[in-house]
Amino acid sequence: MPRSSGPVRRAARPLSRHTRVADDFPHAQGGKVSPTSTAGALHLQGVSHSYGNHQVLHDVTLTCPAGTSTAIVGPSGSGKTSLLRIVAGFLRPDAGTVELDDADITARPAHRRSIGLVAQDGGLFPHLSVGGNISFGLPRGQRTRRRVEELLDLVSLTPDYASRRPDQLSGGQQQRVALARALGRSPQIILLDEPFSALDAGLRERTRKAVQRVLRSTGTTALLVTHDQDEALSFADSVAVLQEGSLRQAGAPEDIYSLPADLGTAQFLGEAVVLESYVSQGSAECSLGTVPLRNEAPTGFASLLLRPEQIAVTAPGRGVLGLVLDADYFGHDTTALVRIHGREEEVRVRQLNAEPLGVGETIGLQVTGTGVAYPP
The missing domain is CATH 3.40.50.300 (P-loop containing nucleotide triphosphate hydrolases)
Structure with missing residues (x-):
């Protein structure tokens, strides 16, 4: 050198x-x-x-x-x-x-x-x-x-x-x-x-x-x-x-x-939203509406996996209504725990660069992308 x-x-x-x-x-x-x-x-x-x-x-x-x-x-x-x-x-x-x-x-x-x-x-x-x-x-x-x-x-x-x-x-x-x-x-x-x-x-x-x-x-x-x-x-x-x-x-x-190969793996690798659903013809019907699947699953009841970033927050009147139970603001993103209207199911949502959500606020929820179904 x-x-x-x-x-x-x-x-x-x-x-x-x-x-x-x-x-x-x-x-x-x-x-x-x-x-x-x-x-x-x-x-x-x-x-x-x-x-x-x-x-x-x-x-x-x-x-x-x-x-x-x-x-x-x-x-x-x-x-x-x-x-x-x-x-x-x-x-x-x-x-x-x-x-x-x-x-x-x-x-x-x-x-x-x-x-x-x-x-x-x-x-x-x-x-x-x-x-x-x-x-x-x-x-x-x-x-x-x-x-x-x-x-x-x-x-x-x-x-x-x-x-x-x-x-x-x-x-x-x-x-x-x-x-x-x-x-x-x-x-x-x-x-x-x-x-x-x-x-x-x-x-x-x-x-x-x-x-x-x-x-x-x-x-x-x-x-x-x-x-x-x-x-x-x-x-x-x-x-x-x-x-x-x-x-x-x-x-x-x-x-x-x-x-993920199973729900255990899914829940370990990040926050998971798991909803009850019914699978038919490549889609799952759940409390958030009809969600297309990225995996093959038999017709019948199944657990549906989504990620919090897949659930978009909209104005009430668009999508499914939800009630904010808890919210956290991190600056770069906002997370909230939301109860789906008329259901006992709760989902975690995540928004990037968004204003904080208020506890008790009513919002709309829409699913983006596809889900994964796991038969019982």
């Missing part, structure tokens, strides 16, 4: 774990970095595991294609952390196999798996500088200032960060350093263990976007574990829903949200 002061090149010097990077060390230009990933495809087949008599994973089969990101989302106790530990090699499954690029690594110890890990708190060594943390996991021949700078550049941090200590960084910066360290060994897959959960809302979103951008630019296969539904839907190419140790559904985020 040429120095800005002239055409002379210096040999890359080894970077010890405690070395502070000099101020005159050049900054990488144009994002030209050495390969950071040899993306691998991950395949889990029939993975089960128990702690004593308590089974936490039930016959989980999941594929993560090379170069893509997959989010495993589920509530506390769903088994997602145990599944991540099995992939990492920290836990041995009772049954099933773990394959990375068609190689069975089920019995391979963690240190012999080509896997990078970013923990919830970043996992940086507090007694080492940023440069020391990044170089710690590098092969001996790559522990150079140049390589550390390349990795810092990759996560949009300037060379001067190499001399800082972890306690001098924000939470988001710590996570980016942890990602740089994990990418340094060119792993086949990166595991992300709820890496954004300790950050405040604004920083969490910015850091998530930064990490997502790095993973996509390097073509790295990534497996994210999270309990945050919004995070899973916005971060990954594919989402896998894990509940009570079983894989309920896996697919593209938009498919998982708009066409």
Whole structure:
């Protein structure tokens, strides 16, 4: 990499774990970095595991294609952390196999798996500088200032960060350093263990976007574990829903949200409006009128799934009448709990950039889009 002061090149010097990077060390230009990933495809087949008599994973089969990101989302106790530990090699499954690029690594110890890990708190060594943390996991021949700078550049941090200590960084910066360290060994897959959960809302979103951008630019296969539904839907190419140790559904985020496999999955992945209905000829008749269906369902009674953003608020006299029971104003949107006129059913509605609704106000309700019917 040429120095800005002239055409002379210096040999890359080894970077010890405690070395502070000099101020005159050049900054990488144009994002030209050495390969950071040899993306691998991950395949889990029939993975089960128990702690004593308590089974936490039930016959989980999941594929993560090379170069893509997959989010495993589920509530506390769903088994997602145990599944991540099995992939990492920290836990041995009772049954099933773990394959990375068609190689069975089920019995391979963690240190012999080509896997990078970013923990919830970043996992940086507090007694080492940023440069020391990044170089710690590098092969001996790559522990150079140049390589550390390349990795810092990759996560949009300037060379001067190499001399800082972890306690001098924000939470988001710590996570980016942890990602740089994990990418340094060119792993086949990166595991992300709820890496954004300790950050405040604004920083969490910015850091998530930064990490997502790095993973996509390097073509790295990534497996994210999270309990945050919004995070899973916005971060990954594919989402896998894990509940009570079983894989309920896996697919593209938009498919998982708009066409959930069952009501339990639908209600976990966001606010759900569930109404009694009668299905006939591709439509469902409910208290809000006739709603076309996006799935096939047999004729007869069914639970109809809608999302709050599908229910438009109109002036009384248009659509079905409703009485506002409760309302919340968030600035960017307004939500309200509304009782449908003449029914015991209540629905949650959401409006973007709307004036707050008043409790006791009568409004009109109209459904937009299609619904999903689940027979009993």
